[in-house]
Amino acid sequence: MNEPLYFQKYFTDYVFEHAQKLELMQDCVCYQLDLEHIDVHLFKNLTPPKYLEQAVSTRLSEFYSGRILIQAILMQYYEVYEGVTSLSQRLPQWTPPFRGSISHSKNQIVVAVSASTAYLGIDIEHWVSEALIAEGQHLILNHQDYKIWDEIKSELSFQQFLTLVFSIKESLYKAVYPEVKHYIDFLDAAITEISLPNRCVKLKFSNEIQNKFQLVQEYEGYWEIQEDYVLTWVYKTNQK
Known part of the structure; x- marks a missing residue:
């Protein structure tokens, strides 16, 4: 039984008041929330x-804050008064x-909601650790990704590049999950083109994954770099 969890207006008003709107995508509503500004006792x-x-x-604070923010956006922008949170299923x-899509890293939460996208995924990641750079890069970057790194290594540090690729692949997987409903390995997608001035990339899945799940030939991803984290998103509006 997929019973929905609906949060009272007191919670949606409180969380929405503390969130910041982001102008990231056409036909999408995006907000960011700093959990340091949220009273953790609110949800006790x-x-x-x-x-x-x-x-x-x-x-629990991450979970409630993100889900309540989604519900608030649906109410404020779309006049939809229903919950997307299930009592039995983890995903919205x-x-x-x-x-929609939701992501959190440390104290930051970002959400994106749309009624007119073909696919949509968003992710936020603080800079990866030295341990991940040393031991985990080969689980994230494939041969094509390393070729892209060779082209731009004078412009970004390897820590920035690895974090960017990790995050944008996360956004990609979130974007296709509603159709795929299956885990896809990081090495099964690659960045084929990158534009640093425009902060955008093109991504492709391996032929095997693309054919297995009937995915499109190419996806577009975008990013913003802040002082200690990167924000990425992959989307396409139905108008494109």
């Missing part, structure tokens, strides 16, 4: 879904024509 009387019964307070449950 809420009963978490079963899949979060053992979660620590910081995880979107009703067509809506699509």
Whole structure:
């Protein structure tokens, strides 16, 4: 039974008031929330879904803040008064024509909601650690990604590049998940083109993955770099 969880107006007003609107995409509503500005005691009387019964307070704060912000956006921009949070399923449950995406890293949460996109994914990542650079880069970057790195290594540090690729592939996988509903390895997608001035990339899945899930030939991704994190998104409006 996919019973929805609906948050009262008190919560949506509070979270929405503390969020900042981002002008990132055409036909999408995007907001960012700094959890340092949220009172963690606000959610203490809420009963978490079963899949979060053992979660620590910081995880619950991330969960509630992001989901409440989504509900607030649906109410404020689309006059939709229903919850996308399920008591039994971890992922948000979107009703067509809506699509959305949510991401968190440390104390930052970003969400994107749209009623007119063919696909949509957003991600936020703080700079990857030295350990991941040393031990995990080969789990993220494939041969084609390394070729792109050779082209731009005078413009970005390797830490920035690895974080960017990790994040934009996360955005890509979120964008296609509603159709795929399956895990895809980081090495099964590659950046084929990159424009640093325009902060955009083109991505392709391997032929095997593309054919297996009937995915489109090419995806476009975008990014913004802040002082200690990168924000990425992959989307296409139905008007394009």
